[in-house]
Amino acid sequence: MRFTGLNRQIILSMSVLMVCSILIIWIGSWTFFAIAFKIDPEMLSEPDDWSPSTVEWLWIFAITIFGLLLAAFFAIKLAARILKPINSVMDSVRRVAHGDLSARAFAGDRSLGETAMLVDDFNSMAERLQRAAKESETWNAAIAHELRTPVTILRGTLQGVVDGVFKPEEVPFSSLLAQVEDLGRLVEDLRTLSLADSGHMQLRMAWTDLTLEIEEVGRLLAQEMEAAGFSLQLHLSDHPVCCDAARIRQIVLALLDNARRYAHPGLLRVRTRVLAGQYYLSVEDAGPGIAEELAQHVFEAFRRGDSDGGDLHAGSGLGLAVVEAIARAHGGSAACTRGKAGGSVFTVKWPVEHGAPPAAG
The missing domain is CATH 3.30.565.10 (Histidine kinase-like ATPase, C-terminal domain)
Structure with missing residues (x-):
């Protein structure tokens, strides 16, 4: 197992916490007992007495409270570093879900490799979604533009025949056929591109x-x-x-x-x-x-x-x-x-x- 990124940060933080706790207990206990023995040796329990004295109980309670506070401090600092990019992703996901495809997350501390990768992957996905949405709008507008001309010509000519403006023998059917062929070519081109983009184009090699x-x-x-x-x-x-x-x-x-x-x-x-x-x-x-x-x-x-x-x-x-x-x-x-x-x-x-x-x- 490689200790990199988030794993490394957690192991490093826990190791620092443990070393600090051991040093504090050693140094604090040595200082406490040295001072207590100098002030009044009777405050301390006898060497053959397994029951701590009242002062020693107070010292145990104080060092325990201090250790908990130190552990909480390290935990809060580490959690804040881990949760900052995750909260950014959560907020950005919520914005994307509500239609804001421009939302992007911020990695913050990039030494947390996994969270930085999560942010980068989300931003990449959001960028692709935004690009796809813009391309979809462009395609819809372009297809509508290409369809408008032949459909308008066909509709206008046929409506003229129905209204009696044109006689059937006066209608340029070859021109109408060319418009229909253009429509057929457009549909076939769109089909080919759709198959290619989806990876479903079947080739008879x-x-x-x-x-x-x-x-x-x-x-x-x-x-x-x-x-x-x-x-x-x-x-x-x-x-x-x-x-x-x-x-x-x-x-x-x-x-x-x-x-x-x-x-x-x-x-x-x-x-x-x-x-x-x-x-x-x-x-x-x-x-x-x-x-x-x-x-x-x-x-x-x-x-x-x-x-x-x-x-x-x-x-x-x-x-x-x-x-x-x-x-x-x-x-x-x-x-x-x-x-x-x-x-x-x-x-x-x-x-x-x-x-x-x-x-x-």
Whole structure:
């Protein structure tokens, strides 16, 4: 057993109390009997008399009372040191229970290791609760904002048909369908992020040659990308990798859609390669690029910003957050850097072999 923190303080206090008591009894008794013998030896009992005299009884009573007072003094001092941080935690817990998530406890004497750790753990928990509450408010507001536009368009158009303002044949159903698809994409993105955050995202891992998967995504988006002024250039490795192919297709779709919406028309380079046991998938656009101080935030949900006129996120503000969530589920990561040509390079990496530790860097 290691005598540290609170254990050490209690043992130290009890040891000091015992040493002080023994010294006081020794010194006090020697002084008392020396003085009493000098004043009147008859006040003391005879050597062969086991019954203490009245004066000796008074001395025993006095030294007992003094010992109790000394023990109470040490106990009160030690209890105050122990209870101060505990009372602070109790008060803070009560405030948190009543909705004040800004409540924090104070450790006071940090030499009491266990109580200091209790205070630190409580403060850490309270901080996480406060951060989660703020993030929840932000998410609720952001989701409401994203839902408002398509729902308003759908409701307004359908209400116009019901009221006779529009004739059914005049309604742009293709536009309404696009709004419904946006709603479906938002719901699926929210579902993916929820599964990732709760640790319940199910991956169907299998050894796959992603060349065919990425080429298929390119063919599906070819017409849409060409209409927007983009051309795809693929540099793909045929090295097999252990992954969930459907989720990786989701990553490629999100990155290409992000580029289509917010990058300058031009060349889009999609590369895959294997390096140091890691599989790298990257998409590089022609610009305008993202400022370095903003690049580290592009994978945060609903985090938007402008960089030379370009938004950071695509669609609902969840596309890149989904990319990062899927990468984490594969044991990897996602990053955004500036390309040599001035555009943005979005790179996703994960271990080639599922369960292998990620490489540093």
